[in-house]
Amino acid sequence: MTVIATTDRLLLRNWAEEDRGLFHEINSDPEVMEFFAFRRDRAEADLMLDGIRDAIATTGLGLYAAALKETGEPIGFCGLWHPELEPFLTAGTIEIGWRLAKRHWGKGYVTEAGAAALRHGFTQFDPPEIVSFAVTDNHRSTAVMRRLGLRHEPERDFDHPRVPDTHPHLKRHVLYAISREQWKQAVS
Numbered sequence: 001m002t003v004i005a006t007t008d009r010l011l012l013r014n015w016a017e018e019d020r021g022l023f024h025e026i027n028s029d030p031e032v033m034e035f036f037a038f039r040r041d042r043a044e045a046d047l048m049l050d051g052i053r054d055a056i057a058t059t060g061l062g063l064y065a066a067a068l069k070e071t072g073e074p075i076g077f078c079g080l081w082h083p084e085l086e087p088f089l090t091a092g093t094i095e096i097g098w099r100l101a102k103r104h105w106g107k108g109y110v111t112e113a114g115a116a117a118l119r120h121g122f123t124q125f126d127p128p129e130i131v132s133f134a135v136t137d138n139h140r141s142t143a144v145m146r147r148l149g150l151r152h153e154p155e156r157d158f159d160h161p162r163v164p165d166t167h168p169h170l171k172r173h174v175l176y177a178i179s180r181e182q183w184k185q186a187v188s
């Protein structure tokens, strides 16, 4: 099992067969998926997990599984991704993103995992910046962005082109970013 990073309480690692139930849960739970226009059934979640697992294995970049160090229990994901959102973001831009099972919210796990993922992203891939974006009302997610040192860049907010017209309230996204220089300064 490829371990990407360890923190005080967590492992960031590639996905394992026994994670499939948790991965389906976080892709289908209506509360977890409040700000997404879709839910994934088990087959769709399995297919997505396969794609992420391959991407992590071949490129090192992906939505890493976050697991409790003490028990090994998977709790969600926190990782890096190429969002492919030209023209809003230039090709090759790295996004940081997260999603946890509801019972693990409110414990600081994502902020802890996110700091490790940012470090991994900047040290392994040396991008000029790492961005994150969320539906405007997703305050739990934007709070994580701010805790990790990302800053809102309002002039880069955008209407997500892959959100269907059936869900207009989920279209507007806020864009947060941290540059390589800002990250280096924050961790030095």
Ligand SMILES: CC(C)(COP(=O)(O)OP(=O)(O)OC[C@H]1O[C@@H](n2cnc3c(N)ncnc32)[C@H](O)[C@@H]1OP(=O)(O)O)[C@@H](O)C(=O)NCCC(=O)NCCS
Binding pocket: 031, 032, 033, 035, 097, 098, 099, 100, 101, 104, 105, 106, 107, 108, 109, 110, 111, 112, 133, 134, 135, 138, 140, 141, 144, 147
């Ligand atoms: C977004 C999401 C990952 C945030 O999770 P979270 O648990 O709120 O974030 P953190 O792990 O940083 O935890 C912070 C909270 O834990 C609390 N906390 C408890 N123990 C803590 C500890 N030891 N260290 C730090 N914070 C701790 C903090 O006070 C804070 O609580 P608050 O929300 O009441 O202010 C989660 O809500 C989620 O999975 N949402 C659904 C998916 C989603 O929308 N993803 C983002 C799409 S853009």
